[in-house]
Amino acid sequence: MSPSRIIYFKLIGSVVFWGGTWIAGKILAGDMSPYSAAFLRFLSATFFMFILVCRSTGKPPKCSKVEILPLMFLAVSGVFLYNIMFFKGLQTISAGRASLIIAAMPTVIAIGSAIIFKEKFTLSKVIGFLLALAGVCTVIGNGNPFTLLTQGVSFGDLCIIGCVLSWTAYSLAGKPVMKKTSPLNAVFWSCLFGTGMLAIPAFSNNLIAEVKVMSLLDLGSILYLSFLGTTLAFSWYCDAIGKIGPSKTGIFINLVPITAILLGVIFLGESVGMPLIIGGILTISGVWLTNRS
Numbered sequence: 001m002s003p004s005r006i007i008y009f010k011l012i013g014s015v016v017f018w019g020g021t022w023i024a025g026k027i028l029a030g031d032m033s034p035y036s037a038a039f040l041r042f043l044s045a046t047f048f049m050f051i052l053v054c055r056s057t058g059k060p061p062k063c064s065k066v067e068i069l070p071l072m073f074l075a076v077s078g079v080f081l082y083n084i085m086f087f088k089g090l091q092t093i094s095a096g097r098a099s100l101i102i103a104a105m106p107t108v109i110a111i112g113s114a115i116i117f118k119e120k121f122t123l124s125k126v127i128g129f130l131l132a133l134a135g136v137c138t139v140i141g142n143g144n145p146f147t148l149l150t151q152g153v154s155f156g157d158l159c160i161i162g163c164v165l166s167w168t169a170y171s172l173a174g175k176p177v178m179k180k181t182s183p184l185n186a187v188f189w190s191c192l193f194g195t196g197m198l199a200i201p202a203f204s205n206n207l208i209a210e211v212k213v214m215s216l217l218d219l220g221s222i223l224y225l226s227f228l229g230t231t232l233a234f235s236w237y238c239d240a241i242g243k244i245g246p247s248k249t250g251i252f253i254n255l256v257p258i259t260a261i262l263l264g265v266i267f268l269g270e271s272v273g274m275p276l277i278i279g280g281i282l283t284i285s286g287v288w289l290t291n292r293s
Contacts, residue, residue, distance in 0.1 A: 015255045048227050067189075
């Protein structure tokens with residue numbers, strides 16, 4: 001197999017693995033508390049990330065004193081808050097629905113970048129933002145965005161919206177951090193710090209008791225999330241960025257919610273109605289338009 005085909009194979013693999021995280025997360029959300037699930041996921045992910053960093057750099061990861069506070073913020077936003085809301089949201093809404101709400105994230109990040117880093121926000125980005133917003137509202141409103149004004153938003157949907165906001169904060173804060181350290185090193189330390197933060201609520205919410213009754217399916221879901229969905233997918237994605245550039249690589253992210261929906265239908269028996277299809281088309285079109293440059 002040629003090197004270029006290997007890169008695209010890895011990209012497709014990353015997309016499938018990330019789509020599968022919603023399935024594994026849905027399984028865990030039904031069997032244990034969000035705190036236990038998030039803690040076990042990142043306890044394992046930290047171990048795998050440590051091995052990955054050592055293999056990539058030939059030495060253990062290091063963290064200077066000036067990097068501690070920025071990396072702690074990444075841990076709070078991208079690991080602690082994101083994953084608690086991730087598992088809480090999946091307790092009440094479908095994996096496909098949640099993945100489509102999350103699909104609007106690149107558009108929200110683009111808006112944040114325009115505000116904070118003064119990046120150019122063109123007309124196409126404005127239209128893309130409005131399309132993505134309409135798509136998310138269509139998904140949440142089950143086909144009628146205006147029902148949000150009368151019926152409000154469910155707790156599960158609010159949690160996934162919280163995921164979008166917390167990951168946006170992680171991404172924006174990560175931009176200056178990545179100028180001082182490598183992405184792999186930053187992810188390792190944010191995983192390590194985040195695991196420490198998750199330990200307190202996890203042990204306070206019967207972690208030991210939940211581990212004792214954990215099924216093989218739960219264990220497999222945790223290993224999937226930590227190794228395939230975090231360590232391997234991230235490393236393959238970073239490899240692709242280095243080989244073919246961020247623009248070509250980023251296009252594949254739009255396939256993640258589609259993969260999640262298909263896997264949800266296959267493994268969880270979730271249904272796909274017209275509101276989900278229309279909302280998905282609007283959201284993904286908006287994300288593509290926002291980030292096409």
